Amino acid sequence: MKKLIWLELRKIFSKRLTQFALAVGLLLSALLAFSTWQNKYASDGAGNEGTGRTAVEIDKAVAARYSGILTDEKVQQMIAEIVPESGENGLNAIYLYQNTIQSAVSARFSDINGNWNGLRVSDLFGDESIKIGYVDGWLSTSRNMTSILVAFSFFIIMMIAPVFCGEYSGVDNIILSSKYGRTKCAEAKVIAGIMAALITTAIVLAVNLLMALAFYGSEGLDCSILFAQLTYIEGGIPFNITCGTLLVYQSVLAVTGTIGVTGITLLFSAACKNQMIALVASVAVYALPLLLPVAETSALFRLVVLLPIYHAQFVSLMSVAQMSGILLYAIWAVPAALILIAAGSIFSRRVFAGHQVS
């Protein structure tokens, strides 16, 4: 069985399309990470400003001054010390960006002129303890990974679609007449398909996280995502979790998304006689939830959001009401993915085992 799985994996990875798509995925990750890092801008309000590495260093230095638990005193200190230049170009002070901490504090505690808006920490965050610090690097990485993981899902579909139907063009004669063709081979194909999808996802995740570590360092992993620039959609996740927890959730959801999309693709791969049909059908089913007119407030959304595309676009899933403590609703993505992969595995194995050569 191990040998069969290994050979099926080799078959998947020896395909030019797989190699090309993986290379494109990694290149895209590198380009996105580099351009994001290179386009960072920060000013400390004391004459120091810059982009790229300099911006990251300025942001880190500013964040270090206020790191720790967010208090009303710190808010006042930030507003007093990081005063945005007044709107010389007609812009209101709140829209003048200096650095990530200034952006975060202005967005929540300043009025349009950059003065304190009267809100207290408890008004915004209740009795939550918000640890602040340099979170920009990890949140940039999380945002980039969302784009990459959605694109990567389509690569996984391309990689997995031929697993069964790729054999229907003639090799099925040989496979199905061999001893393990209808039994272990089908199992090996399912396992190899899942492994290939997980391996490539793990590579993409690892590459993205390692690049983030190289560009931004490890600071901020234990800081809350709630005190981030409003440009980060992660700020829309209404729970006090750290960047580290966010990345863990995103990685887990990337894996569950991969498992789910693999289940869907295996199913169509076995059922369709043609690779292109399997590919198109898998993509259609995978992307369908995005086209459904289901409002985020609808009860149905709680089910729709458990489908794999929302695992990659994880913010929607993470925004659904918290269950308890650190346990988010997103945890339901795990059984959802398991159901999809179980259905895909069982169905595809049965279809392939019962396949008749035409």
Add this chain to the structure above:
Amino acid sequence: MELSAVNLTKRYGSKTAVNRLNVTLTNGVYGLLGANGAGKTTFMRLLCTVQRPTSGKIDLDGKNIWKLGERYRDVLGYLPQHFGYYPDFTALGFLLYVAALKGLDDRKAKKVSNKLLEEVGLSGESRRKIKTFSGGMKQRLGIAQAMLNDPYILILDEPTAGLDPKERVRFRNLISAYSKDRIVILSTHIVSDIEFIAEKIMMMKDGEIIHFGRPHEITSGIDGCVWECSVPTSRVEQYTASLNISNLRNEENGRTVLRVIADQPPVAGAVKVQPNLEDLFLYYFKGEDEQ
């Protein structure tokens, strides 16, 4: 061992490809003859469990081959008429893959694969990717994969297609040496291959076996129906249009010797000759889409 088809029927919609076929095969080489659409490939696919019969069954020693499952396929080798391959696999890699499907352990798989590559004349090409192979080389690789598990039942659908004469001789020798105490079933376009190798012939027409027996037994059915006659070469076209001619041979004196299949002497002076399988084939399939 005994392989029996009992009332075997396969229908595709309204078309019956194999029609209530009954045959029992024991050790030996069986040649399957028939025109296009006679049902040969479908019969072979049913024997190989790549298609399920509409009705009827195939038994190995009295046990249904579908119920035997892996145990049946463990003793089966199959070369399909058209088989796909993995273009980026090497010849050896492909054989090792099929060997794994057949349940051979690593060491045995490598040993047998290399031996078979040598036997089919591909040992020098074992590391080449299949996509660079000619049609004949792919066919030889197909023959090798069918024999990987040293099958007791070997089914070869058009095994000599694409092989040059030298390769065909090599193939015939390989099968002759291999066939002892086994069931080998092969169909081919080339009747002479079957004459050389097959001990028994199954002739199929419209999904049924119309003749089954040793070559001389089944050709005896048309004893007295094959003639040779010498005619002027200038009139050959005229004879070709009206007679069922299995062969013609030009001679130096402006005459041509025709081999004619007919119930009555085709021309005055025609002499009866011993029928062969090609004559038999033409006798039954004249006018059909012959292979």
